[in-house]
Amino acid sequence: MRKAIYIGILISLFTINNASADSPLTSTEFYRAYEKLPIIELAGTSKGLLNEKLITYLADNNNPIDVKTALINRLGWNIKGKSNSTVFIKFLKAKYKYKNEEALKNGLSASDLICVAYLKAMDNYFDVKGALVYTTLALTKEPKSYTINIIESLIASQAFVMKNYCQVFKIVDKVRANQNLTIDFKKEASAIIFQYIDGYKKYCKIEDLRTIIK
DSSP states (O other): OHHHHHHHHHHHHHHHHTTTOOOHHHHOOGGGGTTTSHHHHHHTTTTTOOOHHHHHHHHOTTSOHHHHHHHHHHHOOOTTOOOHHHHHHHHHHHHHTOSSHHHHHHHSOHHHHHHHHHHHHHHOTTOOHHHHHHHHHHHHHOTTBHHHHHHHHHHHHHTTTTTOHHHHHHHHHHHHHOTTSBOOSOHHHHHHHHHHHGGGTHHHHHHHHHHHHO
16 A cells, blocks of 8 residues: 555656656757758747748758758747748748649658648647648658658657657657668757657656556
């Protein structure tokens, strides 16, 4: 009986300690590994909003996919929400002459799709369902890209922040453990992400404790 009470107290303490924690989308500033690049510096002066130069960079499939995601990461998030994804989608529709968003989803490159997904998630990190539609499409086209996989995992794990902290860790850690991915993302950027994500690992011990109680 005492053992069960003790374990219950531990679980409560773990949960309380995480009450003030941030989230995968708002706390992983991996752009810092790219911050000396002119385009990232420019993103840092745009007050979190896309401008013509930034949009043009994102829409150019010749530009590195990791730098594109770093650009979006640098734009950051806003508790009141933003509309960068809407602006970018409008630009892509005009560029490729897509009549609607469904045609756009089917025709875009994996690079464009993950940018739309990440912008959507950063526009409203409280609801990432729409963003996950685009990450799924991006992964279908480029399943081996580490950049696409790590961004997808950050977005997917966001949905579990208020539900299951252990899942937050497991979803992102799965990418780190995958040895079959093409590394198209800076090692330093990955380290920044996992410095934060590894803080969730302790909550997997809570699941083990709950199993013991049962």
